[in-house]
Amino acid sequence: MSDFKFKKSLGQNFLQDNNVIHKIVDSANLDKDTLLIEIGPGGGAITRYTVPLCGHALLYEADSRLEENLNELLKENNNYSILIGDFLKSNLKEDIVKYSYSKIYVVANLPYYITTPIIMKFIDNDILPDKMVVMVQKEVASRLSASIGSRDYGSLTVFLNYYYDIKKLFDVSRNCFMPKPNVDSAVVCFELKKEREKVLDISLFKKLVRDSFSYKRKTIRNNLKSYDLKIVESVLLKHGFDLGVRAEALSLEVFVEMANALVLK
Numbered sequence: 283m284s285d286f287k288f289k290k291s292l293g294q295n296f297l298q299d300n301n302v303i304h305k306i307v308d309s310a311n312l313d314k315d316t317l318l319i320e321i322g323p324g325g326g327a328i329t330r331y332t333v334p335l336c337g338h339a340l341l342y343e344a345d346s347r348l349e350e351n352l353n354e355l356l357k358e359n360n361n362y363s364i365l366i367g368d369f370l371k372s373n374l375k376e377d378i379v380k381y382s383y384s385k386i387y388v389v390a391n392l393p394y395y396i397t398t399p400i401i402m403k404f405i406d407n408d409i410l411p412d413k414m415v416v417m418v419q420k421e422v423a424s425r426l427s428a429s430i431g432s433r434d435y436g437s438l439t440v441f442l443n444y445y446y447d448i449k450k451l452f453d454v455s456r457n458c459f460m461p462k463p464n465v466d467s468a469v470v471c472f473e474l475k476k477e478r479e480k481v482l483d484i485s486l487f488k489k490l491v492r493d494s495f496s497y498k499r500k501t502i503r504n505n506l507k508s509y510d511l512k513i514v515e516s517v518l519l520k521h522g523f524d525l526g527v528r529a530e531a532l533s534l535e536v537f538v539e540m541a542n543a544l545v546l547k
């Protein structure tokens with residue numbers, strides 16, 4: 283690995299700090315009933331510790347140059363598969379049915395240029411990992427774990443909080459990576475909610491949330507012009523708001539109620 287040429291286009295910033303690596307592994311709490319998914323094992327910094335702890339590991343890596351080194355690093359283990367190629371193009375459903383497990387965990391230092399598409403791929407495929415401990419860009423971590431009314435609270439926050447309790451675990455300095463990226467990072471933990479509000483039409487809910495935040499400074503009246511505003515207003519009034527409110531002031535529950543009311547109209 284010493285003469286490895288890092289590819290910026292693949293977001294290759296490899297974790298070097300043992301303390302951070304162990305904090306990530308410990309937070310995941312893996313066991314032998316767990317199917318582990320890692321997107322971008324890279325040089326195996328995290329993988330070498332997680333694979334021995336899980337039932338089976340699916341390691342998706344876009345860069346075929348890394349396969350040999352990963353196999354060498356993991357040679358004491360026979361419970362892993364390296365899938366070379368673009369995770370976003372993989373057939374997740376087909377890949378996971380081959381294994382028996384009682385839960386799915388994702389533990390990864392994600393390639394930052396596709397953080398949201400990676401997370402959305404699980405949700406869009408209806409594969410909801412029980413837990414995800416992932417390193418993301420610090421700004422993304424703030425968005426994911428933002429509270430109502432804060433600057434970072436947006437459609438991604440609301441939509442993902444429908445499925446997950448999301449907590450930022452700790453910040454990670456850019457100095458912990460090789461090569462050093464020009465952003466800082468943070469590790470975020472997603473825990474699948476045991477109970478969720480019932481959403482009648484998930485694609486409508488997703489679109490409503492996205493549209494509500496489409497212009498952050500605009501009110502719900504302006505952002506949701508193309509919806510039945512009478513119905514939207516009736517839900518808002520129940521919660522003490524009117525159409526002049528901005529999306530950032532509305533909780534997940536209000537969005538769920540608005541989406542369901544629009545289905546039932």
Ligand code: SAM
Nearest residue numbers: 295296297322323324327343344368369391393
């Ligand atoms: N896990 C390693 C670590 O922590 O040192 C590497 C993390 S590095 C931030 C991101 C990794 O994701 C790289 O190994 C890169 O090659 C891989 N990668 C980038 N795009 C990918 C994609 N579309 N599918 C699968 N892996 C990808």
